[in-house]
Amino acid sequence: MTETLIATLVSGLVLGSLYALMASGLSVVWTTLGVFNFSHGALMMVGAFIAWTVSEAAGLGLLAGITAGTLAAAVIGVIIERLLIRPFYGNRNMLLITVMTTLAAMIILEKGAQIIWGARLKQLPRLIDGEVSVFGTTISAHEAVLAVIAPLVLIAIWRFTVSTSTGRSLRAVGQNQNSATLIGIDVPVAFALAFGLSAALAGLTGALLGSIRFITPVMGADPLVKAMIVVIFGGLGSLGATAGAAYVIGIIEALLILWLGLYWTPFVLFLLMIIVLIFRPNGIFGSAE
């Protein structure tokens, strides 16, 4: 019994790491631009496909692939910001309009990927082969790498937004655009930077996930929905709350799968989400505005 429980907790930790990488990207864009990026999952998918193309089709190796996937997603992210989000700054309905434009971006990326790469399943090799023993249960070494990379990346972003002046300018823009402009911050640059950073995170997640799951044009949909549940639990406001919620959801999901099976888990997660929203409309860790 303890062994199954530990195995479940470890797999929850791996899931949580994945969700934390996804959701923190959403959170960065939300806190800086006030935009919820529906194309985040599709950017993840693009990262995975580019990583596959560079690593497998071109034969340049996995590390080059992961780098290329991350960079490509970042570039596409900046393009999306320039073409689909910037024209609507200051619009009264900006929040809802950008939901629709980023949804359109998602369709364009998914269908584009289907045309370019076809529907055949692809997979990346693992970063490290073999298995690792954690607290008496074994997981694949690649999953262990994912679980180690995620917190490191999150800490890096957190340090970036707290202690570098560029990072602080992102937070300033998120809090008050006018004041940020007055003290000499280039707001459009900050927006592009935030979006590019978030897209790079998505691309990295996709490239890492491409070794565990199959790479398909729609592979981003499920992580996006999970990331949504995470940000509803954690609130969209702060990186720490989002990351915390990601691990909580990952572990809850792993436990639910153990107790209820794969089929009923999404329902219970959804119900939990509704209950949270009824009592805490800004998320469990969110502040009551």
Add this chain to the structure above:
Amino acid sequence: MNPALRNIVLPLACLAMLALVPVFAIDGYTRHLFVIAFIYAIIASNWNLSLGHCGVFNFGHLSFFGVGVYTTAIAAKTFDVNPWLAILFAGVTAAIAAFLVAAPVARLKGIYVVLVTFAFSQLAMQLVLSQSYITGGAEGIVRIPYLRLGDYSFLKDYKLGYYYVGLGLLVISTLFLLAVTNSPFGKSLKAVRDAEDYAAARGISVSRQRVLVIVLSAIFTGIAGGFYAIYLRVASPEVFGFGTLSLALSMVLIGGAGTTYGPIVAALALTFATESLAGLRGFEEARFIVVAVAMILVLRLAPGGLLGLLDKLIPEKRQE
């Protein structure tokens, strides 16, 4: 344009033209496209009721359609309910599903409305996929019973019967939407959309109006789903997917959110446009990209939709 001409004569003239279409379009394929267009027109115009008229950003609208599809499919195929009755059931279950999602959503604001309704539609799809002993899972339900009227089978006459049932449903749905939007209730919806605090101060219960508008928008959407299942004789989980969602959303936006006829016109135009694109080589997938780009362009250049753009142009001409 004269309001009476615009609101009464023009729609009736269009209706008369649509009623005569089968006389000229005698092949099954053209009629099939019209039936699909009617179904999309019902989805888009009812979505517009909550989105355009009340400003509720319900991203789960297509799940009501999906609930309708599966209600009718299961009722008609598994329980041998008369298909006509099964289509009506779909309206009831869709309204119940709408109430379930609307109740928690009513008090939420901004992006959280989008997130919860979207998650709801994903959940509905998960339910359909996982409960495969009832829903057929990913393969769906096939060979659903078709419509009959006495001894007349609707499979005959190149879909003539289905054409008029589809058109009839669209007319009833549109009359229903007109009745709702022109009633005092409809005006309170606009008040909730445009000035929430003022509406609340004048004694309108904002959350109650939101729940009501979502439920009302689900009824004909569900019935359209039921008709879709009976007409195509297939129910598949694709109806919950992003493809249908983006197509219906683009119809609302391109037609003009908040207008009554805009989404209907856009649904007819877009169905034919995407179908003809699907016929071109290499455009089977790319047509969705074309629709997405069109949606972005409309949001960018004509936020009131193309019909709204027309309205803007006409008074200018008159002034000249």
